[in-house]
Amino acid sequence: MNQPLLEVKNLTKVYRIGGLLSGRTVKAIDSVSFQIPSDKPKIIALVGESGSGKSTIARIILGLLQPTSGEVIYKGRNILEWLKKNKLEYYKEVQPIFQDPYGIYNPFYRVERVLELAVKKFKLSSNREDTRKLILKAMEDIGLRPEDILGRYPHQLSGGERQRLMLVRILLIKPNLIIADEPISMIDVSLRAMFLNYLISFKDKYNISSIFITHDLNVASYVADDILVLCHGRIVEEGPKDEVITEPLHPYTKLLTSSIPIPDPTKRWKEQLDLTSIESFKKLKVEKGCVFFARCPFASEKCRNETPPFLEIKTGRKVACFLYL
Amino acid sequence: MNNLARFNLAKQVKLYITKGIQDILRLNSKLKIGMLILLVISALAILEPVINQAILGPISPITPGIFKPLLKPSREHLLGTDLLGRDLLALSLHGLKYSFLIGIVAGFLSSFIGIVIGFISGYKGGIYDSILRTITDFMIIIPTWPILAILATYIKFMRIEGLAMILAIFTWPLSARIIRGQVLSLKERPYVDLAKVTNLSDFEIIFLELMPNILPYIGVGIGNSVIGAVLAETGLEVIGLGPGNIVTLGTLLNWALGFGAVIMGNWNILIAPVLFLISIFLSFNLVNVGLDEIYNPRLKKVTGE
Amino acid sequence: MEKVKLLEVKNLKVYYNSIWGDYKSVDDVSFIAYEGEVLSIAGESGCGKSTLVDGILGLIKPPGYIPSGEVIFEGKDLLKLSSEELRKIRWTKIAYVPQGAMNSLNPVIKIEEQMIDSILDHTNISREEARKLAISRLKEVGLPVEVAEMYPHELSGGMKQRVIIATAIALKPKLVIADEPTTALDVVAQKGILQLLRSLKEDYGITVIVVSHDFAVHAQIADRIAIMYAGKIVEVGPIYDVFKNPLHPYTKGLISSIPVIGKSYIKGIPGLAPSPLNWPSGCRFHPRCPFASEKCRNVEPILKEFNSERYVACHLSR
Numbered sequence A: 001m002n003q004p005l006l007e008v009k010n011l012t013k014v015y016r017i018g019g020l021l022s023g024r025t026v027k028a029i030d031s032v033s034f035q036i037p038s039d040k041p042k043i044i045a046l047v048g049e050s051g052s053g054k055s056t057i058a059r060i061i062l063g064l065l066q067p068t069s070g071e072v073i074y075k076g077r078n079i080l081e082w083l084k085k086n087k088l089e090y091y092k093e094v095q096p097i098f099q100d101p102y103g104i105y106n107p108f109y110r111v112e113r114v115l116e117l118a119v120k121k122f123k124l125s126s127n128r129e130d131t132r133k134l135i136l137k138a139m140e141d142i143g144l145r146p147e148d149i150l151g152r153y154p155h156q157l158s159g160g161e162r163q164r165l166m167l168v169r170i171l172l173i174k175p176n177l178i179i180a181d182e183p184i185s186m187i188d189v190s191l192r193a194m195f196l197n198y199l200i201s202f203k204d205k206y207n208i209s210s211i212f213i214t215h216d217l218n219v220a221s222y223v224a225d226d227i228l229v230l231c232h233g234r235i236v237e238e239g240p241k242d243e244v245i246t247e248p249l250h251p252y253t254k255l256l257t258s259s260i261p262i263p264d265p266t267k268r269w270k271e272q273l274d275l276t277s278i279e280s281f282k283k284l285k286v287e288k289g290c291v292f293f294a295r296c297p298f299a300s301e302k303c304r305n306e307t308p309p310f311l312e313i314k315t316g317r318k319v320a321c322f323l324y325l
Numbered sequence B: 001m002n003n004l005a006r007f008n009l010a011k012q013v014k015l016y017i018t019k020g021i022q023d024i025l026r027l028n029s030k031l032k033i034g035m036l037i038l039l040v041i042s043a044l045a046i047l048e049p050v051i052n053q054a055i056l057g058p059i060s061p062i063t064p065g066i067f068k069p070l071l072k073p074s075r076e077h078l079l080g081t082d083l084l085g086r087d088l089l090a091l092s093l094h095g096l097k098y099s100f101l102i103g104i105v106a107g108f109l110s111s112f113i114g115i116v117i118g119f120i121s122g123y124k125g126g127i128y129d130s131i132l133r134t135i136t137d138f139m140i141i142i143p144t145w146p147i148l149a150i151l152a153t154y155i156k157f158m159r160i161e162g163l164a165m166i167l168a169i170f171t172w173p174l175s176a177r178i179i180r181g182q183v184l185s186l187k188e189r190p191y192v193d194l195a196k197v198t199n200l201s202d203f204e205i206i207f208l209e210l211m212p213n214i215l216p217y218i219g220v221g222i223g224n225s226v227i228g229a230v231l232a233e234t235g236l237e238v239i240g241l242g243p244g245n246i247v248t249l250g251t252l253l254n255w256a257l258g259f260g261a262v263i264m265g266n267w268n269i270l271i272a273p274v275l276f277l278i279s280i281f282l283s284f285n286l287v288n289v290g291l292d293e294i295y296n297p298r299l300k301k302v303t304g305e
Numbered sequence C: 001m002e003k004v005k006l007l008e009v010k011n012l013k014v015y016y017n018s019i020w021g022d023y024k025s026v027d028d029v030s031f032i033a034y035e036g037e038v039l040s041i042a043g044e045s046g047c048g049k050s051t052l053v054d055g056i057l058g059l060i061k062p063p064g065y066i067p068s069g070e071v072i073f074e075g076k077d078l079l080k081l082s083s084e085e086l087r088k089i090r091w092t093k094i095a096y097v098p099q100g101a102m103n104s105l106n107p108v109i110k111i112e113e114q115m116i117d118s119i120l121d122h123t124n125i126s127r128e129e130a131r132k133l134a135i136s137r138l139k140e141v142g143l144p145v146e147v148a149e150m151y152p153h154e155l156s157g158g159m160k161q162r163v164i165i166a167t168a169i170a171l172k173p174k175l176v177i178a179d180e181p182t183t184a185l186d187v188v189a190q191k192g193i194l195q196l197l198r199s200l201k202e203d204y205g206i207t208v209i210v211v212s213h214d215f216a217v218h219a220q221i222a223d224r225i226a227i228m229y230a231g232k233i234v235e236v237g238p239i240y241d242v243f244k245n246p247l248h249p250y251t252k253g254l255i256s257s258i259p260v261i262g263k264s265y266i267k268g269i270p271g272l273a274p275s276p277l278n279w280p281s282g283c284r285f286h287p288r289c290p291f292a293s294e295k296c297r298n299v300e301p302i303l304k305e306f307n308s309e310r311y312v313a314c315h316l317s318r
Helices: A054-061 A079-085 A087-093 A113-121 A128-141 A159-173 A189-206 A217-223 A241-246 A251-259 A301-305 B002-006 B009-025 B029-056 B088-124 B126-141 B144-154 B160-186 B190-197 B202-238 B249-258 B267-295 C049-056 C083-092 C111-122 C127-140 C145-149 C157-168 C187-204 C215-221 C239-244 C249-255 C294-298
Strands: A006-016 A025-036 A043-048 A069-074 A094-097 A177-181 A209-214 A226-231 A234-240 A311-314 A317-319 C005-018 C021-034 C038-042 C070-073 C094-097 C175-179 C207-212 C224-229 C232-238
Touching (some): A025 A069, A043 A054, A054 A177, A069 A079, A079 A087, A087 A094, A094 A159, A177 A189, A189 A217, A209 A217, A217 A241, A226 A241, A234 A251, B009 B202, B029 B088, B029 B267, B088 B126, B088 B160, B088 B202, B126 B160, B144 B160, B144 B202, B160 B202, B190 B202, B202 B267, B249 B267, C005 C049, C005 C207, C021 C232, C038 C215, C083 C094, C111 C127, C111 C145, C111 C157, C127 C145, C127 C157, C157 C175, C187 C207, C187 C215, C215 C239, C224 C239, C224 C249, C232 C239
Parallel strands (some): A043 A209, A094 A177, C038 C207, C038 C224, C094 C175
Antiparallel strands (some): A006 A025, A226 A234, C005 C021
């Protein structure tokens, strides 16, 4: 098998809560492992509810956060060592699109600065004229009119425009992997489609893979090739998107897929949730056992005490549940 | 060094200035009035030698016995003279110059220490933060004024710079704390993350991303430090513990009280130092409040967006 | 069955004063909510949907003002009532679940006490009765009785939102208005909340107005939907009809923008939402409309009847 593009191995991040002397800790993510193959570009959706550790994974891959244990291997190299030696080279490969299109711009500067800085830092052009041309070309490719954008301050643009400028930035740098953390949750419905379509076209045109982090299975099913389901910091299921959505294996995935609101009044939910049992009280960390134990209708004594292994049911289809042992 | 070379200082300074001018254009009235008073005080302080040259000629205003003592205000002596026959207007301007100078030097010095420590503490975090924060908190807890008073009784003669330095050493922790808090909150902003993945160095992130957004707080910090320094120095002088060789507004107040100006009804002895002190406090406070109203988002008026 | 009008909004305008001119956030909006229905108000950010709710409930504060309009509830114009009379009607007759309400619970007071306090604020019953009422409402929203003794931080987001709804329906109002009730909730909690809102109608006959940008939410629970664009309602109709055969080009565009499992291509609407400071002339959607004609650019279309149940504001529809 080819060397994968990205390999995440047993990633764990433990946060200490309380002061220096307090011994309490909380595991944001626990032994997370997955791969993105290098043979053909893919969009992988990382699906999970709030607090499932999605953003922690994104920040670790981007080198913005140190994992407690485990490693991230990109093109066969450990990224921590890579970042120590040559940050520029790594960031030429891996670039983010963040969630908040407002906070991403320094309010002190005009918006085009993020593009100019990218061109300058990644040495994409040698003179001002080329820089200008590059930026204008990339803006045209994303369907933004320079006269509406250039020279403005961030607060003068809408969220949709700002997030599309982030796509322009990606197009300038042309990385091999995009880490997109809830990129459309803060933009208007009518503009989301366009954003997703550009992300798909990056994959098709420029072979750019993406990790697409979202809580919305409707969106994941539209944009992604594969889906990873994250529950309380652990990956519980992995597979091609159609299989995960139509034949979910893990009880948590089943609950998720049956709760997706389908935007079609003829496809309303048939079975009703039992309101008394869908949500658990906020409890402390799960030290051992299955992360979904407290809410699982099939939970047994074994689930309480042992961590289920991540089983490969068939090629590319994995689930962490004793029901499939 | 590479980063230093590429960091275009001239361009950045130009940008700070243009943004600053834009900000001044949309100033609120408090800031405008504050800056106006500040301008007048600075002009008086800077032009003091020229004005006193005009009033007294080449004689120093603190030289006793030039005129008759305790003259009432008149055309020659707009504020009259004191017990030792010195022109009160000239004397007050002299005091203003030194009070203002000590305040400014101490204020800037203290802010500079505060900014450096605040930035290191907030941006670097970890062990640096723990150590610096402990020192800062310690400095805030210890009672500054009694220590200054004790120091002052030992040091009877010192230069302006020395006095300013001592004042600065005791007033920096407040601005360090403000700056640290701002850096802590700003460094979590997404644009700092974006700067990191755009391969900006720590140096560039501090000066290009964080510093511009902290400038108003630095302004407020300097204002507070100047006020603090003037107040501390005046307080020492009023109770007679200031270095005897420097005559400031506080010294004048001390003399006036010593002459019994209040009881005797010699308001002309007190009025100028008091007005000058009020003007200094008022101007810096107005500037601070004005800056706060402009930059503090909680106070920003909602425009309906 | 004859439909009974519960709330009728007539030509309501809500403007905000600013140094650049008036923000016309809600500009001449009329609609009716009938008894015992779930009415959805849909629209993207900045279309004025939340401002509309504030206008209906008399919550507009300066610099906002209401230049004209009527809000008729049970034969009375709410806009003409004194703030004291309005306060009485709120909670007892009209309950409001504002956006992010679940985060407004006081962290240091027990759930039960918070519910009792707001019940006693609006009605004259004894504390003991109020306690009983609070506990029975908690049961109705599917929360275990222990919740009464808990503090907000011990509950998940969805549970807190259910506490808010339990408080809102404590006095069995006739109308519940919920603004973005499921934003920031996870899918499972979201389903729970939507199911609950739907049951208010089905079990208690309460009229529910749900304001949201999320079409999936509307598709799941609404009977009728009103779609807002640029401060106006552009289309109103039964949810099934609107989804099956949208009349307004904006509605068409929106429906084709929503990612749905199994749909292989979604399109989006080109262009950007206009500013409330300076709405486009004529039809406010014309700069983004693929079918815009000369008339659309100059003449503002009014919301007119398409058939007995459906209304649309578009020159092209007849």
